[in-house]
Amino acid sequence: MTQAFRIENSGLINRDKKLSFKFNGKTYFGYEGDTLASALLANGVHLVGRSFKYHRPRGFFGAGVDEPYAVVQLYRNGETEPNIKATEQELFEGLEAKSVNCWPSVNFDIGAINNFLKIFLPAGFYYKTFMWPKSFWYRIYEPFIRKAAGLGVASTKHDKERYEHKYEYCDLLIAGSGPSGLAGAYAAAKNGAKVILAEDKPRFGGSLLTSDVNIGNQSGKDWAEGIVAELKTMPNVVVKNRSQIFGYYDHNMLVMSEKVSDHLPVTKKYHPNKRLWYIRAKEVLISSGSIERPIVFGNNDTPGVMLSSAAKEYLKVYGVLVGRKPLVFTNNDSGYETAIEFKKHGVDPVLLDSRKNPESEIIDEAKNLGINIKNSYVVVAAQGYKKVKSADIASISEDKKQLGKIENIQCDCICVSGFWTPTIHLASQSGNKTKFKEEIDAFVPGQSKQNEITLGAASGEFSLEETLKTSFTAGSELSKKITENDNKIAIPNVVEKKSSQHDKFWCVPLPKGKNYKRFLDFQNDVAVSDVEIALREGYRSIEHVKRYTTLGMATDQGKTSNLNGLQLVSEIENKVVPAVGHTTFRPPYTPVSIGAIVGREVGKHSKPTRNSPMHSWHEKNNAVFVDAGVWLRPRYYKRGNENLFEGSKREAKNVRTNVGVCDVTTLGKIDIKGPDAAELLNRVYTNAWLKLPVGKARYGVMLREDGIVMDDGTTTRISENHYHMTTTTAQAANVLSHLEYYLQLVWPELNVNVVSTTEQWAGAAIAGPKSRDLLQKLFPNSDVSNEGLPFMGYMEGDLFGTKARIFRISFSGELAYEVNVESNFGNFMWEKIMEVGEEFNIQPYGTEALSTLRIEMGHVAGSELDGRTIPFDNALEGLVSKKKDFIGKRSLQRSAFIAEDRQRIVGVVPLDKQTSIPEGSHLVKDDKAPLPNPKLGHISASCWSVEYDNPFSLAILKDGKNMIGQKLFAMSPLKNKVIPVEIVSSHYVDPKGERVRS
Amino acid sequence: MLYINCPHCGMRSQNEFSYGGDASVKRPELNKEVSDQEWDNFVYNRKSLRGKHLELWQHISGCRQWIKVERDTATHEIFRTFKADEEVA
């Protein structure tokens, strides 16, 4: 197919490089430098989709970020991405795209029946239509909405592309490379400031690419090219195209999405698809320009109706005619510029101007070219279904209320200009209180809140000469403050045509007897009538009107619809626009890929994984790993076809009968030094610490100030003023912060230092009746007898030439030791233990066996210390000192904490001694009681007791102290289980604790 | 993301810090009789101010020092920052 609408001698595309692409399965050709939109238009394709609610045909409305219609599903290199604007997607060889919102095809769409049968979905249809009957919601309404709604389909595959985050700092960040952005950047760069210049389009220059102006005796476009080329050579300047600054956050941090690879068929090796920049800027210059706004008229959503600036851009940047019989409809001089461009390229436009008798240099030029101009004329309605075929036009009275006789004229596109709306999103996001500027009928930035300044069209300044002057000055002044350089820049001569005042006219009245849809929001299908309904139904706040009608809520965020919506509300309400106010601008300015937001933090990288020094040994020995906080720990070591249950049972049993070794490196470790270390421990733990001798360990429990248990662990006195604290794996970081809080803020008089040593020590727990025999062989020169190293004793030893710390502590309830060596020697230690332990039938055991061992001993862990229990609940009240004060002690006097029937840890055994009780099950008195069945307690941890060979669980049970021997039911609706159980002591095995002391 | 001037390290982004609540709260002295009301006020009752607020932050990914930050809770403006032991006038 030929590019029938491509013209010679115009455009910035590379005609030497022809590209083929597919749209809705059909192959077309375009050129390098095209967007998907310009390439389709070059081929005469105007129908690209269907509208959201009524499935009316949709074409192209804009040429860039403001596009409400041409949203497509993109296919690239085996991936698919929804919500892509055809006006922003650059063409590449082999690009494929499809229409969205239509079924079975864009040309024949069943949903369009909505439109013809007039079962229109009016304002608030979400709230009204699908309310009743309730049972219809899941079966009928929701599936219907799901099928009908949506702007494409997200891929369910793993995204192969890589996304990066980058943090950057600069003196001056400039959003937009139009005339004000370039001038500001240039002046600041010349003063030596660190500048980042961001342009969302592939080409720099903004409006200079399409306007007919002269700067310093060059065309605007050539001047822009020269400035950009010079900026690129400067080491203090970063110049980025395809980069959209989409959010302005607190303390002058802005976020920019850089499309690194979207314009290429395949992402280059080592390149990301997108890069998200977090930029902390000292000053921000917002030069985001302005967006042309439409005039509202009947059927103004017909394909072929588009912004006049877009038509001009397609012509000047892409060499594409959007029509051969254009009708231009304007209320200001911009429409004339578009008409002039058509005329210069051999196309005769008709121009309708709502103004009666405007005069300016631009209008004079149009007249001199012989353009057919009709004053006080408007488009009443576009005619044609899938494409504009003609227009009903009429003269209009001076008060804009009365239409003259309707005439029909042939045309194939309608280029509309309702004047310009400054892009104030970033300024507004920064907290700038915007103000309404009467002369341009639009909001502009007001008082700056953060270090931001808005210049050029974004500030409502449409004169190029004025824009360059203020922007060069601003660039100089802002950078001078930072660099203290003051290199004056000569402001170049500007030649531009003067324009006349625009007409405060935005909506064509309906002719008598006609009920044309007149759309405000093209992407969400919000018509004038919808806003009228909302106001009739009592909605007043513009924020409410927005949500009720969905005006401005689509992915284009109402870039072309906001102001006309406000005009309508202000007219009906008889208020001025500033009194109506605008809705809040929130980031992102344009849709941002979820992939870019997530960056590298996907899959394994979503959180760091810590491996112990013995990790590779575990891997080699068939460990099955489990996430434990930030660590990866062996859950069990699989032998043959063993499953978790069989493997962990074997391992636990071996600990009870022989000896096992467990990697406990992950336990939090805090080194505590200083003359007041004992005093700190005494205040932090509930039990007494002042008399702990050197070479002894003690178990301690620490509370939060509200009396809830925060953590437990053992702390060992290594020497006079030196302690080694252990915490649970999960709480390690919190406990360190907790100690630092008290030392720095509450008791700064204590002379103590704390530092995390979790990663510095590798730890191995050696547990089981044969552990002492093994230990003696590991440390032949140390006296590890019951007298030499009693329970809770500590000593240093020599492990085959490596210095080791030996603690006689036990979590498993068996005779047990913990050996620590410096991390680098962890694997050496582990291998020695395995080697020497062979004769004692040593086996490594994982976290599952560890759990089993501690549960049947009634030792508490994270599942009991769950942020809801006090020492009594965990049968730890014996560790609560009555004599001294400590963190959280006062809270233990709360009435609920001293209640007679206070919850307490118990053991739970199923009556059949067979059925394992799911963790989280509720304990109830009567399994047949009506719901909600009063809950007496919950199962906190379950295991298969290797000692008794039956299931055993721990529970936190109301009045647990007096419940021993009671029969209850454990109910798990989740697992659909009701299990009769007996309450027993939580110390199921070795209740007197003799083994650890043996 | 806030930009916080750590009195020990300089300007750092918020993601290096963790929040620690109202800095004006004073823990009752150890071993002192404290009424239920006083203790409740210390443990639970906070004002949730709109406006200028003196609060604690810990520079956990930096110097690990607890610092005091005078911040407007509505605008996020940070006026001053202090070391843990600095008196706030």
Ligand SMILES: [Zn+2]
């Ligand atoms: Zn710091």
